[in-house]
Amino acid sequence: MRFAVFAFSALTAFAQAPAEKLAPYVPTPPIVVExxxxxxxxxxxxxxxxxxxxxxxxxxxxxxxxKADAAGVEIDEKLCRESSDQIRKLKLENRARIICGDxxxxxxxxxxxxxxxxxxGSNEKIRPLLEKQLRKGARVVTHDFEFANxxxxxxxxxxxxxxxxxxxxxxxxx
Ligand SMILES: C[S@@+](CC[C@H](N)C(=O)[O-])C[C@H]1O[C@@H](n2cnc3c(N)ncnc32)[C@H](O)[C@@H]1O
Numbered sequence: 001m002r003f004a005v006f007a008f009s010a011l012t013a014f015a016q017a018p019a020e021k022l023a024p025y026v027p028t029p030p031i032v033v034e035x036x037x038x039x040x041x042x043x044x045x046x047x048x049x050x051x052x053x054x055x056x057x058x059x060x061x062x063x064x065x066x067k068a069d070a071a072g073v074e075i076d077e078k079l080c081r082e083s084s085d086q087i088r089k090l091k092l093e094n095r096a097r098i099i100c101g102d103x104x105x106x107x108x109x110x111x112x113x114x115x116x117x118x119x120x121g122s123n124e125k126i127r128p129l130l131e132k133q134l135r136k137g138a139r140v141v142t143h144d145f146e147f148a149n150x151x152x153x154x155x156x157x158x159x160x161x162x163x164x165x166x167x168x169x170x171x172x173x174x
Contacts, residue, residue: 019102022122029161040141042066046112056083063096072098117143140172
């Protein structure tokens, strides 16, 4: 009986293990946001996810300018709340939403495009999930950090983000 109680507590603790923070919040400059969505070939009505959506800028531009069906996944409660408020304020709720949760526990099987701005080591952690879930023809665009075990189909350099910094974008066709 004592063992059963111990096993149950251990299982419960494991099930409630906090999600891992895969990168700090560093926003992508607007010029680079647009280049990522263009490089990803995002079309009206297509489903896109931004993995770790921060203040929601990729989701908002995808919905507003590209007329996509956009979703962000964000673990930080404050960023999640603020980006959801901004979507409401811009009246984009029919095309944009933020999932307050962990990148590693979502379903991306319907995605046409994923955008990712995480570390290379974090990309390695999410790669098995994406390899399992992504359908053939789905596209993935990463900002500055590549998927070490995937070969990029295109690499684009953004020479100046408006503040004199350069950025590299990696495009993968699954
Ligand atoms: C480098 S920022 C990128 C923000 C936004 N995608 C952009 O490009 O402007 C990474 C974001 O991922 C979020 N994040 C980190 N680990 C996460 C996880 N396990 N699940 C969901 N979001 C996560 C962070 O809170 C942060 O907002």
